[in-house]
Amino acid sequence: IAIGCLLTAIIFICVFHSQLEHETILFLNWLKDNPIMGPVVLAFVFGLTTMLCIPGPILIAGAGWAFHQAYSPIPAILISVLSIFVGSILGSLSAFLIGRYVLRSKIEAMAGDFR
Numbered sequence: 001i002a003i004g005c006l007l008t009a010i011i012f013i014c015v016f017h018s019q020l021e022h023e024t025i026l027f028l029n030w031l032k033d034n035p036i037m038g039p040v041v042l043a044f045v046f047g048l049t050t051m052l053c054i055p056g057p058i059l060i061a062g063a064g065w066a067f068h069q070a071y072s073p074i075p076a077i078l079i080s081v082l083s084i085f086v087g088s089i090l091g092s093l094s095a096f097l098i099g100r101y102v103l104r105s106k107i108e109a110m111a112g113d114f115r
Helices: 002-015 017-033 037-051 057-070 073-102 104-112
Strands: none
Touching: 002 017, 017 057, 037 057, 037 073, 057 073, 073 104
């Protein structure tokens, strides 16, 4: 499965390279024009990935690269680390609260099957 995903990603990048390059430039320009919303959007997206148990290293590396392109190195590191930290805390807290209060009965029923 991993090899299939990797091959699909490589084919996707080869086919849509010019479009991806154009979208990347647009995103970096947006990030430079919106220094407040960029970190907020990153924190929100990282919170969602945390809630959905999606591994974050690719998003973390991409955020570091994007902020480094948009800002000078030291502020880029501080902004991206702070955004990732806030997003992961909010995502973890949201997942806990959803599991604790919203999905409690379903989780108890699933756990009851294993007693």
